[in-house]
Structures are given as C-alpha cells and as structure tokens.
Amino acid sequence: MVAQARAPSAAPGAPAGTAIDRRRQYYRFIYPALAIILAVIVFPWLFTLYMSVHEWKVGSAREFVGFDNYLKLAADQRFRESVGHTLYFTFLAVLLPLGFGTLAALVFHRDFPLRGLLRTIFILPMMATPVAVALVWTMMFHPQLGVLNYLLGLAGIPPHTWVYSPGTVISSLVLVEIWHWTPLVMLIVLGGLAAAPTEPYESAVIDGASRFQMFRYITLPLIMPFIVVAAVIRTIDALKTFDTIYVITQGGPGTSSETINIFLYLQAFAFYNIGYASAVVVVFFVLVVMLSLLLLYLRQRAKWT
Amino acid sequence: MTRNVVRSRPVGRRIMLKGSAAALAGLSAPYLNTVTAYSQTGAFNWKRFQGQKIEVAMAKSPRGDLLQKHEKEFVELTGIQVGSEQIPEQQHRQKLVIEFNSGNPSFDVQMLAWHVQKRMVGKSKWMEDIRPLLKDAQITAPDLDFADFGEAGLRWATQADGRMDTFPFNIDYWMIYWNKELFAAKGMKYPQSFEEMVDTARKMTDASAGIYGWTSRGLKNANVPVWTSFMLGNDMDPVHPKTLQLQTTTPEAVAAAALYQKMNKEYAAPGTVGYNWYECQASFMQGRAGMWLDGIGFAPPLEDPTKSKIVGKVGYGVMPKGPKARHSATFGDGLGVSSFSKKKEAAYLYCQWATNKAMQARLLQSGGGSPCRKSAYVDKETVASIKLPREWLDCMTESLNIGRPGLPEIVPVTEFRDVFGIGLTNTIGGADPAAELKKATEQFQPVLDKSEKA
Numbered sequence: 112m113v114a115q116a117r118a119p120s121a122a123p124g125a126p127a128g129t130a131i132d133r134r135r136q137y138y139r140f141i142y143p144a145l146a147i148i149l150a151v152i153v154f155p156w157l158f159t160l161y162m163s164v165h166e167w168k169v170g171s172a173r174e175f176v177g178f179d180n181y182l183k184l185a186a187d188q189r190f191r192e193s194v195g196h197t198l199y200f201t202f203l204a205v206l207l208p209l210g211f212g213t214l215a216a217l218v219f220h221r222d223f224p225l226r227g228l229l230r231t232i233f234i235l236p237m238m239a240t241p242v243a244v245a246l247v248w249t250m251m252f253h254p255q256l257g258v259l260n261y262l263l264g265l266a267g268i269p270p271h272t273w274v275y276s277p278g279t280v281i282s283s284l285v286l287v288e289i290w291h292w293t294p295l296v297m298l299i300v301l302g303g304l305a306a307a308p309t310e311p312y313e314s315a316v317i318d319g320a321s322r323f324q325m326f327r328y329i330t331l332p333l334i335m336p337f338i339v340v341a342a343v344i345r346t347i348d349a350l351k352t353f354d355t356i357y358v359i360t361q362g363g364p365g366t367s368s369e370t371i372n373i374f375l376y377l378q379a380f381a382f383y384n385i386g387y388a389s390a391v392v393v394v395f396f397v398l399v400v401m402l403s404l405l406l407l408y409l410r411q412r413a414k415w416t
Numbered sequence: 417m418t419r420n421v422v423r424s425r426p427v428g429r430r431i432m433l434k435g436s437a438a439a440l441a442g443l444s445a446p447y448l449n450t451v452t453a454y455s456q457t458g459a460f461n462w463k464r465f466q467g468q469k470i471e472v473a474m475a476k477s478p479r480g481d482l483l484q485k486h487e488k489e490f491v492e493l494t495g496i497q498v499g500s501e502q503i504p505e506q507q508h509r510q511k512l513v514i515e516f517n518s519g520n521p522s523f524d525v526q527m528l529a530w531h532v533q534k535r536m537v538g539k540s541k542w543m544e545d546i547r548p549l550l551k552d553a554q555i556t557a558p559d560l561d562f563a564d565f566g567e568a569g570l571r572w573a574t575q576a577d578g579r580m581d582t583f584p585f586n587i588d589y590w591m592i593y594w595n596k597e598l599f600a601a602k603g604m605k606y607p608q609s610f611e612e613m614v615d616t617a618r619k620m621t622d623a624s625a626g627i628y629g630w631t632s633r634g635l636k637n638a639n640v641p642v643w644t645s646f647m648l649g650n651d652m653d654p655v656h657p658k659t660l661q662l663q664t665t666t667p668e669a670v671a672a673a674a675l676y677q678k679m680n681k682e683y684a685a686p687g688t689v690g691y692n693w694y695e696c697q698a699s700f701m702q703g704r705a706g707m708w709l710d711g712i713g714f715a716p717p718l719e720d721p722t723k724s725k726i727v728g729k730v731g732y733g734v735m736p737k738g739p740k741a742r743h744s745a746t747f748g749d750g751l752g753v754s755s756f757s758k759k760k761e762a763a764y765l766y767c768q769w770a771t772n773k774a775m776q777a778r779l780l781q782s783g784g785g786s787p788c789r790k791s792a793y794v795d796k797e798t799v800a801s802i803k804l805p806r807e808w809l810d811c812m813t814e815s816l817n818i819g820r821p822g823l824p825e826i827v828p829v830t831e832f833r834d835v836f837g838i839g840l841t842n843t844i845g846g847a848d849p850a851a852e853l854k855k856a857t858e859q860f861q862p863v864l865d866k867s868e869k870a
Binding site: 168169170249253256273274280361364365383 | 513536540634636685689698702704831834845867
C-alpha cells in the first residue's frame with residue numbers, strides 16, 4: 112500500500128512488488144549522470160581537498176602538512192589583500208551595472224522613435240568577447256596615447272592614470288565591467304517591466320499618485336525579483352572575473368588589482384604551488400557559497416507576495 | 417623429394433603468425449626506434465628516419481613564425497613529418513612544465529626560454545643531453561659546425577653540471593632605443609654612462625609637452641630585467657651564479673634599484689608603474705619618449721611606417737657603461753629534445769636543421785631575433801639583405817661581446833620576478849629602494865632555499 116501511494120505512476124491495483132521493481136529500473140537511468148557527476152565534480156573536489164593538505168610543488172614530492180596551507184593563507188597578507196580587492200571589485204561591478212541597467216530598462220520600456228534600433232545598439236557590448244574587450248580598453252586607458260585622456264583633454268580635464276595607478280585601478284576596471292554588462296541587467300529588468308500588470312498604475316493614477324510614488328511603490332517592488340536575479344548572475348560573474356583583469360593589469364600595479372582569481376592563477380600556474388593553490392580554491396569556494404546563500408535569502412524576500 | 421615435401425607442406429598457424437610478426441617488425445622498424453635505433457652502420461643520412469612524425473612545441477614569437485614558415489624544407493630534407501604549434505609565451509611555459517611533469521609530454525622538440533626554465537628543466541633532466549649525440553657521426557650532420565655557436569649562446573645552453581640540453585637558437589640583448597629627433601632638438605648625444613643617461617633623461621623630459629626622457633617597464637615581474645640591467649652595470653648578479661646566494665641587498669643592488677626608481681619616477685610618464693613592453697613601445701613609437709630600455713627584438717615595428725611615427729629616426733644604442741662594468745642583459749631560447757620522446761633521433765635532426773647556418777641567417781634577416789651562430793653576422797649576403805638599419809646590427813654585434821644573463825639561473829625564476837617586481841613597482845610609488853629589496857629578499861629567500869633542497 113505504502114509503495115503504491117509513493118509511486119503515482121504505478122497502475123491502480125497493480126501488485127506492490129511491481130512498482131518497487133519499476134522504481135529500481137528507473138534508478139538505472141540515473142547511473143550515467145551519476146557517474147559523470149562523480150567523475151567531473153565530486154572527484155575533482157575530493158582531490159582538491161586532498162591536495163590542499165599537502166605541500167606539493169610541480170616536479171617535487173608530495174608531503175602531508177595537515178592544515179598548514181590554510182594557516183599560511185590566514186597569515187598571508189597578499190592573500191588577505193586579494194580577498195579585499197575581490198569583494199571591493201565585486202561590490203562595484205554588481206551595484207553599478209544594476210543601477211545603470213535598471214535605469215536603461217526604464218528608458219527603453221517607454222515608447223519613442225527608433226527605440227528598437229537604439230536597444231539593439233545598447234546590447235552590442237554584451238556580445239563582445241571579454242579578452243577582446245580588455246585589449247581594446249587597454250589601448251584606451253594608455254595615459255599618453257589613450258582615447259580616454261584625449262576626451263578628458265577636450266573637456267579641459269587633466270589626464271588621468273586609470274589602470275596605471277594603484278589608487279584608481281579597481282574603479283577603472285569596474286568601468287569596463289559596467290560598459291560590458293549593463294546591457295545584460297537592462298534585458299533582465301526589461302523583461303520584468305514587460306511582465307508587470309497595468310492595473311496598479313491605473314489605480315494609482317485615480318488616487319492621484321505622483322510619477323515618483325508610482326515608481327517607488329509599484330514599479331520597484333514589481334521588478335525587484337528580476338533585479339535580484341540580475342544581481343545573482345552579476346555577482347557570480349564578477350566573483351569569477353579573470354580575463355579582463357589579467358589582460359589589462361595582470362593584478363598590478365604591484366598587487367593593487369590582484370583578486371583571488373589572479374592570486375590563485377599565480378600560485379597554481381606561475382609558481383606551481385599546487386597544494387597552496389588548492390587551499391585557496393577551498394577558501395574561495397566557501398566565500399562563494401556564503402555570498403550565494405545571502406543572495407538566495409534576498410531573493411526569497413523579494414518574491415512577489 | 418625432400419624439397420617437394422617441404423614445398424607441399426601446408427602452412428601452419430604458427431608459421432603464419434611468425435611470418436606476420438617478422439613482416440610487421442620489418443615494416444615498422446623505422447617507427448619503433450628509441451635512442452638506440454640509429455646505432456646502425458653507415459654514414460650520416462638525413463633521410464634515415466623518414467616516415468616518422470614529430471611534434472614541436474613553441475612559444476608564439478617571430479622565431480616560431482620563422483620555423484613554421486620554413487618547416488617544409490625540413491620535411492623535404494628528411495622525410496620526417498612535423499606537427500608544430502605556437503602558443504602564447506606564458507601558456508607555452510606552463511604547458512612544458514605540466515606535460516613534462518606528467519611523464520608523457522605530447523611533443524618531441526620544444527623551444528625553451530633559458531631565462532625562465534633552464535634550471536627547472538636541467539634539474540629534472542626533462543631534456544636530452546645532446547653532448548653524446550654530437551659525438552655520434554651517424555646522427556650528427558657533418559656540416560653542423562658546432563664551433564660556429566658563440567660563447568653567449570653556449571653559456572646559456574649549458575647546465576651547471578655540464579649537461580647541454582638545448583641547441584642555442586636565439587639571444588635577446590637589452591639595449592636602448594633612442595629618438596634621434598628628440599635628441600637633436602635638445603642638442604644631445606647618446607649617453608655613454610649611467611650618469612650621462614640620467615642627465616640626458618632629465619634634460620629631455622618636458623611633462624607639459626607630454627615628452628618624457630625615459631620609458632621602461634614598471635609592471636611587476638616584467639620590470640625586473642630593467643633593474644638587473646642596472647645591476648650588471650654595477651658588476652653584480654642578483655643571485656651568485658655558483659653559490660646561488662641572493663645578492664639583492666648588496667650596495668650594488670640597492671644602487672641599481674635607486675637608479676630604477678629615479679628613471680621611472682622622475683623621467684618617465686605618469687602611469688609607468690603599470691607599463692609592460694607594449695605600453696613602452698607605443699609611447700616610443702609615437703615620439704613621446706626619448707629613450708626606451710628593452711630587448712633588441714622589438715625593433716621591426718619601430719621601422720614600420722604603418723605603425724610608427726619615428727621611422728628613420730630611431731637610434732640603437734648599446735647599454736651605457738655602469739659605475740663598475742658595461743654589460744648587456746641577455747635572455748634567450750634554445751631548442752631541445754624531450755627525454756620522454758620516442759623519436760629522439762628525428763627530434764635531434766629537427767634541432768640541427770632549425771639551428772643550422774641558413775636558418776640562423778634567416779633569423780637575422782627577419783629582425784625577429786639575434787642568432788647564436790657567429791657566421792650569421794659576417795655573411796655578407798645576409799647582412800646586405802637586412803631591412804633594419806645598419807646601426808641596429810652594429811648594436812647587436814657590440815652587445816654580443818658584453819652579454820651577461822639578465823636573470824638568475826634558479827628554479828623559481830617566476831617567483832623571483834614577482835616578489836622583486838612588486839618591490840620595484842613600490843619604489844616608483846616612492847618607497848625606499850633599500851627597504852623594498854630587504855623585504856623582498858626576506859620573502860624570497862625561503863622559496864629559493866626550498867627549491868634547491870627539493
């Protein structure tokens with residue numbers, strides 16, 4: 112009886128044993144996927160954990176060191192700074208595209224001539240390859256020859272050092288992210304605006320609400336779930352940003368734009384400290400999980416009720 | 417009768433198997449050779465290993481382009497097929513380490529950056545010692561003329577224990593590109609000493625006009641050869657070549673770092689702290705910098721009218737004399753045979769062809785590198801066909817006589833460049849050179865110690 116109740120696909124009145132047999136047969140279909148998951152996700156993770164408790168440099172023997180790599184990481188000022196750079200970069204590279212993207216979505220939601228064409232032009236940066244984008248921006252940032260300083264000069268503003276100064280490098284890199292990824296946020300929020308019901312606006316007009324009040328109390332709550340989705344996507348993207356930073360600054364000047372990804376790359380593929388790099392991966396994973404949980408919590412709160 | 421019996425005897429399964437095995441062995445003999453397979457009688461023959469296929473791994477560079485361009489010549493000469501690939505420098509170096517470490521690399525021949533990976537490869541014996549092969553007349557071309565290789569290349573190609581695991585291929589000499597027009601405008605001559613170099617850069621710098629007397633690498637890691645170039649002028653290597661002791665806090669090292677700081681902080685464009693060779697080259701090509709210290713291999717774009725605003729106005733200056741010595745920092749590449757290769761002889765033939773006199777002459781003609789063979793520089797036909805100015809060649813031949821390794825021959829070269837590069841970058845920001853070197857030395861010493869114990 113119990114087996115029948117838990118197996119809705121079983122024919123009514125069929126013997127209990129048949130349903131259990133069928134369920135066993137269904138499990139077989141899971142095995143290929145399970146094998147792949149074990150091979151490409153679970154095993155690499157276990158192996159990473161294993162390596163993280165070893166001192167292992169490519170070309171040398173492996174030596175078990177327990178949690179030494181983690182303790183070394185905690186004391187490594189360069190790593191701590193890279194965590195700070197990652198969080199700072201992520202904060203700006205999520206918040207600013209969200210703001211500009213939402214603003215752009217509100218503009219493109221309105222009806223005006225050539226809207227379709229302008230919207231298409233607006234989303235073009237998103238289609239470009241990050242490495243190509245980074246190379247173009249590297250030329251634009253050049254303090255002596257770059258077009259950005261040329262434009263500042265036309266406006267009578269003195270030249271800027273952009274990514275060539277420790278103080279402005281991260282904000283300049285965020286500029287690239289804003290240009291590249293604001294269109295994505297715009298598209299997601301635009302979807303939210305298109306799906307929003309019109310009745311609340313009609314009621315608000317009858318009640319004499321101002322345009323700002325309508326935005327604040329109707330539009331924003333309605334599109335908030337979409338903004339949160341965009342925030343989740345952007346956060347994951349910003350956290351894993353490597354190509355843009357590596358191509359433009361390689362983590363420099365000095366280590367002023369060295370994020371966890373760059374630090375990890377150097378340890379693993381430039382210095383060949385595989386054990387230490389594995390410990391970085393584990394710590395980075397914990398950080399990503401914590402941020403993801405926070406965003407999921409926010410997503411739950413932003414759901415329409 | 418007996419004959420008939422034998423003739424009429426049916427062919428059994430065992431005989432068939434034996435015969436097939438013998439035929440297969442005979443057919444596949446050229447494909448199964450190991451390092452001992454060439455020990456046959458007979459004179460040297462380029463075609464001895466025809467039918468084999470070798471893989472060549474190279475870093476993306478004009479040298480790689482040259483080898484690929486003329487690859488067909490080797491195929492026709494030997495009958496050996498070549499599969500070659502060029503991948504970006506950083507990735508190529510990683511590929512070598514990871515694949516060598518796996519014990520089953522995908523390549524038979526590899527281009528090796530001596531200044532980064534020489535000791536690592538030598539210590540692990542990942543590449544074949546070519547000395548025994550050079551003595552073998554059956555596998556070494558009679559016209560190889562090993563004595564033609566110059567001292568600088570042989571020094572780089574030889575490991576500390578005497579093993580020679582690469583053929584000398586290319587040496588990059590560091591020198592100073594200078595803008596003749598800017599020099600003439602200020603009535604100045606090319607500096608002959610570090611002191612004059614500082615003075616010239618100071619007089620030439622005019623920030624309001626966007627003109628700076630100096631440009632060189634400020635980006636960490638990339639900037640270390642600039643500092644070591646100044647160190648060599650103080651007759652000091654960053655690491656003692658024999659004892660492998662760090663010499664990075666010596667007065668000479670500090671003086672070199674102070675000079676690095678002065679040139680890049682006071683006479684170079686704002687933002688130099690993030691400059692790699694690309695940014696330096698761009699500034700220099702647009703006529704915004706008076707002098708640029710870097711490798712001689714960057715010359716071709718400077719004389720290309722589609723890229724450069726200073727065509728015909730570039731001077732090629734030998735490194736000025738330092739307080740104690742005059743040296744040009746050298747870096748370079750060798751070509752060698754993988755110890756794990758199953759086709760070592762074919763790979764060895766490729767190395768001989770790639771570094772022969774004709775190929776080395778072509779390297780010089782293309783301007784994409786500096787050959788390691790002396791003959792390339794004296795061959796009239798080669799010299800006459802060089803498109804770059806004669807001054808460039810003169811600078812190269814003079815640098816050849818004062819060349820000295822620009823980076824230490826240690827395993828953790830990349831970490832050395834990273835740690836000291838950060839310190840040097842900080843000096844451009846105003847940090848004290850002595851303090852930065854002390855900090856970097858304390859940080860790097862354990863890494864070096866560990867690498868030598870491993």
